[in-house]
Amino acid sequence: MSDYNFAYLDEQTKRMIRRAILKGLAVPGYQVPFASREMPMPYGWGTGGVQVSAATLTPEDRLKVIDQGADDTTNAVSIRKFFERTAGVATTEATQEATVIQTRHRIPEAELTEDQILVYQVPIPEPLRFLEPRETETRKMHSLQEYGLMHVKLYEDISQHGAISTAYAYPVRVADRYVMDPSPIPKFDNPKLEMAAVQLFGAGREQRIYAVPPYTRVVSLDFEDYPFEATKADHACDLCGAGDSYLDEVIMDDAGGRMFVCSDTDYCRTRREATA
Amino acid sequence: MSPLLRVAGIEKRYGARIGCADVSFDLYPGEVMGIVGESGSGKSTLLNCLAGHLAPDAGQVIFDTWRMGPVDTVTMSEPERRMLSRTDWAFVHQHARDGLRMSVSAGGNIGERLMAVGDRHYGRIRAAALDWLDRVEIDGARIDDRPSAFSGGMQQRLQIARNLVTGPRLVFMDEPTGGLDVSVQARLLDLLRGLVRRMGLSAIIVTHDLAVVRLLADRLMVMKDGRVVESGLTDQVLDDPQHGYTQLLVSSVLQV
Numbered sequence: 001m002s003d004y005n006f007a008y009l010d011e012q013t014k015r016m017i018r019r020a021i022l023k024g025l026a027v028p029g030y031q032v033p034f035a036s037r038e039m040p041m042p043y044g045w046g047t048g049g050v051q052v053s054a055a056t057l058t059p060e061d062r063l064k065v066i067d068q069g070a071d072d073t074t075n076a077v078s079i080r081k082f083f084e085r086t087a088g089v090a091t092t093e094a095t096q097e098a099t100v101i102q103t104r105h106r107i108p109e110a111e112l113t114e115d116q117i118l119v120y121q122v123p124i125p126e127p128l129r130f131l132e133p134r135e136t137e138t139r140k141m142h143s144l145q146e147y148g149l150m151h152v153k154l155y156e157d158i159s160q161h162g163a164i165s166t167a168y169a170y171p172v173r174v175a176d177r178y179v180m181d182p183s184p185i186p187k188f189d190n191p192k193l194e195m196a197a198v199q200l201f202g203a204g205r206e207q208r209i210y211a212v213p214p215y216t217r218v219v220s221l222d223f224e225d226y227p228f229e230a231t232k233a234d235h236a237c238d239l240c241g242a243g244d245s246y247l248d249e250v251i252m253d254d255a256g257g258r259m260f261v262c263s264d265t266d267y268c269r270t271r272r273e274a275t276a
Numbered sequence: 277m278s279p280l281l282r283v284a285g286i287e288k289r290y291g292a293r294i295g296c297a298d299v300s301f302d303l304y305p306g307e308v309m310g311i312v313g314e315s316g317s318g319k320s321t322l323l324n325c326l327a328g329h330l331a332p333d334a335g336q337v338i339f340d341t342w343r344m345g346p347v348d349t350v351t352m353s354e355p356e357r358r359m360l361s362r363t364d365w366a367f368v369h370q371h372a373r374d375g376l377r378m379s380v381s382a383g384g385n386i387g388e389r390l391m392a393v394g395d396r397h398y399g400r401i402r403a404a405a406l407d408w409l410d411r412v413e414i415d416g417a418r419i420d421d422r423p424s425a426f427s428g429g430m431q432q433r434l435q436i437a438r439n440l441v442t443g444p445r446l447v448f449m450d451e452p453t454g455g456l457d458v459s460v461q462a463r464l465l466d467l468l469r470g471l472v473r474r475m476g477l478s479a480i481i482v483t484h485d486l487a488v489v490r491l492l493a494d495r496l497m498v499m500k501d502g503r504v505v506e507s508g509l510t511d512q513v514l515d516d517p518q519h520g521y522t523q524l525l526v527s528s529v530l531q532v
Contacts, residue, residue, distance in 0.1 A: 131377075
């Protein structure tokens with residue numbers, strides 16, 4: 001423990017990140033630049049989320065880390081171990097017991113409370129990036145609320161696939177002001193973005209932090225005649241039988257065998273334990 | 277009738293060099309103004325100053341806006357100017373690639389301005405895109421093709437459709453026929469002339485091709501070294517050039 005400052009980062013860096021977080025909370029959906037540090041993991045593995053978590057954690061916190069909803073995948077396990085070693089905080093797999101949850105690509109199925117903080121790992125924070133490559137131009141578009149281009153993307157979806165085929169990182173408008181990339185969560189999770197918990201988004205490589213305060217209005221963009229739809233595989237979980245959770249499709253053999261299971265492992269496990 | 281655009285004493289310098297200087301004119305609704313001159317004469321600089329892409333060092337560009345009446349677009353705030361360039365104005369680039377989104381389908385390109393001013397109904401946007409493809413003589417079946425699959429002439433016509441879909445009142449065109457072969461040029465000019473007349477558009481066309489202004493423009497300004505050396509009705513200037521440079525320009529055209 002004494003080899004590291006609490007939660008790896010030095011106190012000055014944590015202050016800098018906290019300032020960015022507070023600014024992000026004050027201006028919901030606005031991407032706040034911050035001086036992202038080198039972390040002992042490659043970019044794309046959650047360096048942004050880890051820095052936000054490090055600045056958020058206190059010694060009393062209980063941390064949960066999920067990757068695609070699962071507690072037991074490489075990314076989740078290594079980040080959880082990282083904070084066990086460098087911060088010595090308690091960890092858990094139970095969503096309700098955690099005070100800070102770092103997530104990659106999912107929002108937990110269980111409803112979060114006002115006492116919890118959800119930290120997202122974000123690869124590309126700029127929702128307009130693939131349509132407008134110039135950063136100077138996208139900043140201007142945000143500041144002037146010129147968001148027509150976002151609908152061009154949805155238009156392209158419908159014209160090519162007959163429906164809005166964007167299935168993850170589905171753009172949202174936060175508090176009727178900023179258009180935001182909710183990180184690559186499935187659009188099934190979009191309605192949950194209006195929640196009681198604090199949501200923080202960290203993009204390490206792109207050096208941006210943004211946030212959604214509790215109970216903030218978050219609207220998924222759509223067309224009047226093609227309204228937003230939260231979609232999931234049309235199945236129930238093959239393990240716990242849940243019909244309301246987001247499912248992973250698992251290939252079982254090379255003869256077309258497959259099963260659908262909850263992507264949220266904690267949700268699936270608690271349901272199975274309750275019935276057993 | 278009050279002028280749609282009143283330009284007074286526009287000047288743009290690049291350091292000590294003059295981009296354009298002391299340019300003044302009025303443009304009335306439905307009128308097409310041609311600006312001709314050789315390369316480097318400041319005609320593109322002037323056009324960019326008028327369209328708000330460049331900030332002039334001196335002068336006024338007073339546009340009769342639909343909402344607020346006559347406003348100086350040089351001093352108006354940037355959001356207002358950008359709004360103007362999406363609604364009342366249109367800008368047709370010489371290279372269609374500069375004015376189109378090459379990775380977005382033809383329909384998306386046409387629909388972008390509609391979505392930018394708040395249209396959120398897919399069916400309506402699509403219908404408008406089809407209508408405009410038809411008006412610029414592009415087969416409606418190609419609505420979902422990307423512009424990169426279009427020929428140069430089709431790209432240029434698509435760019436025009438994309439710009440005119442919101443019903444602008446003033447169109448800036450920078451060498452709209454540049455880089456196209458002559459038969460395609462002729463069709464494009466024919467199309468432009470039809471659209472300008474039917475929609476009652478005002479236009480400012482920068483070109484070095486005298487045939488283009490002969491066909492399209494009501495009035496003509498001849499520029500040399502950043503200054504206007506002669507202006508007047510198109511036929512008058514072309515048939516009876518007064519200034520030495522204009523005489524040179526007119527006599528330089530090859531007669532077939």
